[in-house]
Amino acid sequence: MRSLLQLFRDSGLYQLQAGQLVMVLVGLLLIFLAIRKKFEPLLLLPIGMGAILVNIPGAGFLAEPVYDAAGHIESPGGLLFYIYEAGIATGMFPLVIFMGVGALTDFGPLLANPRTLFLGAAAQFGIFTTVIGAILLSDIGLMDFSLADAAAIGIIGGADGPTAIFVSTRLAPDLLGAIAVAAYSYMALVPLIQPPIMKALTTLEERRIRMDQLRPVSQREKIIFPLSLLVLVALFLPTAAPLLGMFCFGNLMKESGVVERLSDTAQNALINITTIFLGLGVGSKLSSDAFLNVETLGILVLGILAFGIGTASGVLMAKLMNRFSSMQINPLIGAAGVSAVPMAARVANKVGLEANSQNFLLMHAMGPNVAGVIGSAVAAGVMISYLG
Amino acid sequence: MRSLLQLFRDSGLYQLQAGQLVMVLVGLLLIFLAIRKKFEPLLLLPIGMGAILVNIPGAGFLAEPVYDAAGHIESPGGLLFYIYEAGIATGMFPLVIFMGVGALTDFGPLLANPRTLFLGAAAQFGIFTTVIGAILLSDIGLMDFSLADAAAIGIIGGADGPTAIFVSTRLAPDLLGAIAVAAYSYMALVPLIQPPIMKALTTLEERRIRMDQLRPVSQREKIIFPLSLLVLVALFLPTAAPLLGMFCFGNLMKESGVVERLSDTAQNALINITTIFLGLGVGSKLSSDAFLNVETLGILVLGILAFGIGTASGVLMAKLMNRFSSMQINPLIGAAGVSAVPMAARVANKVGLEANSQNFLLMHAMGPNVAGVIGSAVAAGVMISYLG
Amino acid sequence: MRSLLQLFRDSGLYQLQAGQLVMVLVGLLLIFLAIRKKFEPLLLLPIGMGAILVNIPGAGFLAEPVYDAAGHIESPGGLLFYIYEAGIATGMFPLVIFMGVGALTDFGPLLANPRTLFLGAAAQFGIFTTVIGAILLSDIGLMDFSLADAAAIGIIGGADGPTAIFVSTRLAPDLLGAIAVAAYSYMALVPLIQPPIMKALTTLEERRIRMDQLRPVSQREKIIFPLSLLVLVALFLPTAAPLLGMFCFGNLMKESGVVERLSDTAQNALINITTIFLGLGVGSKLSSDAFLNVETLGILVLGILAFGIGTASGVLMAKLMNRFSSMQINPLIGAAGVSAVPMAARVANKVGLEANSQNFLLMHAMGPNVAGVIGSAVAAGVMISYLG
Amino acid sequence: MNSGALISEGVNLMLLGMGTVFVFLTLLVIVTSIMSSLVQKYGAVQPAVLKTPGAAGQLDEATLLAVISAAIHAHRSKQ
Amino acid sequence: MNSGALISEGVNLMLLGMGTVFVFLTLLVIVTSIMSSLVQKYGAVQPAVLKTPGAAGQLDEATLLAVISAAIHAHRSKQ
Amino acid sequence: MNSGALISEGVNLMLLGMGTVFVFLTLLVIVTSIMSSLVQKYGAVQPAVLKTPGAAGQLDEATLLAVISAAIHAHRSKQ
Numbered sequence A, B, C: 001m002r003s004l005l006q007l008f009r010d011s012g013l014y015q016l017q018a019g020q021l022v023m024v025l026v027g028l029l030l031i032f033l034a035i036r037k038k039f040e041p042l043l044l045l046p047i048g049m050g051a052i053l054v055n056i057p058g059a060g061f062l063a064e065p066v067y068d069a070a071g072h073i074e075s076p077g078g079l080l081f082y083i084y085e086a087g088i089a090t091g092m093f094p095l096v097i098f099m100g101v102g103a104l105t106d107f108g109p110l111l112a113n114p115r116t117l118f119l120g121a122a123a124q125f126g127i128f129t130t131v132i133g134a135i136l137l138s139d140i141g142l143m144d145f146s147l148a149d150a151a152a153i154g155i156i157g158g159a160d161g162p163t164a165i166f167v168s169t170r171l172a173p174d175l176l177g178a179i180a181v182a183a184y185s186y187m188a189l190v191p192l193i194q195p196p197i198m199k200a201l202t203t204l205e206e207r208r209i210r211m212d213q214l215r216p217v218s219q220r221e222k223i224i225f226p227l228s229l230l231v232l233v234a235l236f237l238p239t240a241a242p243l244l245g246m247f248c249f250g251n252l253m254k255e256s257g258v259v260e261r262l263s264d265t266a267q268n269a270l271i272n273i274t275t276i277f278l279g280l281g282v283g284s285k286l287s288s289d290a291f292l293n294v295e296t297l298g299i300l301v302l303g304i305l306a307f308g309i310g311t312a313s314g315v316l317m318a319k320l321m322n323r324f325s326s327m328q329i330n331p332l333i334g335a336a337g338v339s340a341v342p343m344a345a346r347v348a349n350k351v352g353l354e355a356n357s358q359n360f361l362l363m364h365a366m367g368p369n370v371a372g373v374i375g376s377a378v379a380a381g382v383m384i385s386y387l388g
Numbered sequence D, E, F: 001m002n003s004g005a006l007i008s009e010g011v012n013l014m015l016l017g018m019g020t021v022f023v024f025l026t027l028l029v030i031v032t033s034i035m036s037s038l039v040q041k042y043g044a045v046q047p048a049v050l051k052t053p054g055a056a057g058q059l060d061e062a063t064l065l066a067v068i069s070a071a072i073h074a075h076r077s078k079q
């Protein structure tokens, strides 16, 4: 009898609270979006699963281990506790993934047309306006964000998952779950968020601008570039070195051509393993208390704002550059400056084709696209240096 | 001179005790069985190697690290110490492997004929009778098992390595080595243990029963199934959530079809890496004091008992179901309910062909086979909830 | 204003010291040698990158984590801090890599001609003469090496990266960076260091000696060999068990043929992942204070000395053996006894072809080559037992 | 505990364990069967369910926000 | 801190942030352009630069030792 | 320790080290040679050694239990 009671007390039904039930539904929703709508499934599927697991009452996925006096494990901790503490709280996972992203990135288009770096810079405007937005929201008492919270929210506008997660672990661990969900959801929604803004800010003529074929880039340039970037970071923005250092390392492994087996592993086994655990760990921050509050709504609203402003400023920057240069840039590729690699570049290409079915902008858009990754990593460095 | 003495004192010969020598031989035996007899080599080879390494006197594979006041490593710990503490004591490795197993499992046959879940349920009877058996053995004073020990021993009957290891780490860490060895050895011996029991309990007519072709199962069912299972676990048996949650996660990654690269890594690199270290870590529990005692004999005897009873109850359950249903089940597939995937299913198929060379039961047996995995995970959850 | 100052104070320029600048250049040099000159790129590229990252002032790659009273992370540690503490200070990474090397090693040539083990033994002479050399250098007051330091430096002569790193972590952690750089640089320089010595010590006739075709070796011998080696280590040199135990384990996984998936992972994903982090971690020891001192010069000079003496003693041992045996050995293969697999064997083959364009020594040289790996692991065991 | 108690504990565990296993798997049989029949019945409309990415997306974004706000409201009202 | 201060902090961060981003990426544009032009100009001699492994090696070994000794000397003299 | 002692320690280590290396690898040569000759001599019977899985298995299970019980007995009697 006692035991039946025990089992019932252990059962989810007995312990389940409304909040947890809701969060399980949110987890299922994320999984649904990942599978049916292909919303960044690589991240949202594990995140959704983590959200479900962490909200199972009595399953103890976040249980902390108990050690005896001799320092031996008396009762082991939960799976998600270990994953979060070892991989996310330490910042290891985002950095390892950034290394893999570096090994998957081709800087060729950027090197062929370095000016596109300015587009990647302009698009970061979305980040900082969002910071102001978050501050205003708490100023009018609607929400309660510290400056650090505001900064972490703003980075959603960087449209770069690992960067957003890395900054959140440093500046606003409690908001990590909501920020990551917002960042990846909106990266998946780029094809819906960007086109209207792009069209509103450009004339048909501008969208039709043809850009000249990109020059071929030698392997040596591709090898020297990550090293130059690394040296510049070392000299001027050390707080961005963890992110950009690993990024350059991964890219150098790829371009050097002498460590294929390492580059291949960084692009596959290693980044995949890390992604599985990163997703679960991020999902473990989707507890009802952390997620089911008005701040989350604020984050969702501010996040889409950040994306929109970033897109707009990228496009406007391109138009501005056309004022001062004979070599015309199709302003659509400015929108790719928010990063969200490679989706944003594809969107620019698609909108370009609508205006001129012979105008292929994809390769041209890859430049600002990767420039946006560097740009938001730099912005992250500034924020960490300013608030860390 | 002094130094020669030092070297001799460090030498194995000088320090070797009978027990360690015996355990080295046991390790070599496990390796022999793994290589020559193909006894679950993926686990028994690393386990055997771990057993040898941990019993090398003076090699310090289980040495604990020593830290200075500042918390820096003064003398590093042994390899197996770190592997065991980080991966097995925490329960991480069995769970990661279970995720991989999930990514390797096809629930199609189970979904085509859900009634076979009852066979997977019945086969767990072996687990609990073994618990009683263990208690009786200590009752008559032959051995000394606590209730928790008895439960951990019973789970050998689950014929599921990761489940057995996970439960042992929670309920009876000292018995982990013997339990894991027994579990994997008997899983390898399934082709010898099961057939006589299966034949003894069935008539030739019954063994000849033909089962209709299984209906095709849509991908959508395969996607929704792990989620339904997960929700049921969340509601009714949270203590089974770590095992079944990771199992469902792995299976969902496979069936969703949107995260191939993650699913592929979970099925290969990740599960392989974890298996290597899990095996070594389990082997590190095969020290002479922990293994060379009468309890180990008891575990070996009880383990085979559990397998036998599980097989029998699976077969009898099938016969019982045939009483109440027009849709006849070949009782041989009931034996596959102990899991031991996929060996037990192959055995059912083989015995079936002996009775009727045209009767292919393999796919039909896969249903109870995977049901058995769920069944023993549920049983594990009950035990952990009852005793943990 | 304040914030601008803050940012400037955080900037590398402000904090950069001469030493760090120099070390960044050293890191770039290592990367240059790895990419352009193919100097052991698998290790020197990550090491060079680690050296650059760790010397970026204010980037905090070696920052130690700060925990609050409850034991939660207050400020996370740096990436390289975690990598070094978890993987190198513990000795895990070198051991895992040694397992992978074992899985990549073919003992066939050694088994076909076991006498070549003597060549692998003789070549270790370079290790111990270097120890004396290091002691003399500090004796005349030029440098300051303890006996443990001297031993760790000597192991450079083992021409075996993981062994050198493992011994350094045990005996001279502060010298780890310089020792690893020297070991891998000289392994890359084997084609330049060895030939002159080989030619100086042999007559044209000796270099022309033909060796009979090696007998085929059965798989069973290949399976039993690592087990025999392991048992010998267990009985006579337990302090060498971590290195040789993992080496034998890896080799057994390969030769047994029953765990292909594990062997394949040990040879690829696992060793690659570990190599990336090992390289970064080793590079993190290349701080200016640790590297920019006269001791480093001493290590570089002693290291090349060790290589040279090892090569010479291998060659001379071969000539000695020819005195007492009818079955002649081409002394060139003695040089392969320093290991540096497989480069040294290729060098022996190349020099042999110069003397006789029909004389292919490659397979014959593989025997002493892998024997050298065992030899230096044994030497490492003695040193750890004597000084550890 | 004395042996008698231990044995009864064991019997207890057996009844509880086998009971739970059967109840749980029975539930799973029921849920699975219902799920399968639903999927097979409405599986046909699947194509129809699929919308153009654009439309689908807008819908989802709306859904996402809607569901979550609803959730939050429900939750807060509970407190 | 009071809201006014917070807002000004935010504006501060924005100016600082966007400023840094633009300055840094401008620097990167300059460095990259110089680098590319140099590579394209001297890229032709690349084959010539490639030496026989032997020669190359000897050179590098020398370089390696030279550079490091120089470095050390420079460093020690600084102290 | 004073330099003289240090040097003699070094010589000590050298003698001990090279001695061990040679003794150990000599042992390995011997063991390997014996092993190889045995395998080559009895390698032929290998097929005969291979049994039907069934038989083999029964044998092994027996062996497994036998060996372990023997081991345990030996061990316990020692204590």
Ligand code: NA
Residues within 6 Å of the ligand: A157, A158, A159, A160, A337, A338, A339, A340, A372, A373, A374, A375, A376, A377
């Ligand atoms: Na960005």
Ligand code: NA
Residues within 6 Å of the ligand: B157, B158, B159, B160, B337, B338, B339, B340, B372, B373, B374, B375, B376, B377
């Ligand atoms: Na089972």
Ligand code: NA
Residues within 6 Å of the ligand: C157, C158, C159, C160, C337, C338, C339, C340, C372, C373, C374, C375, C376, C377
């Ligand atoms: Na060597």
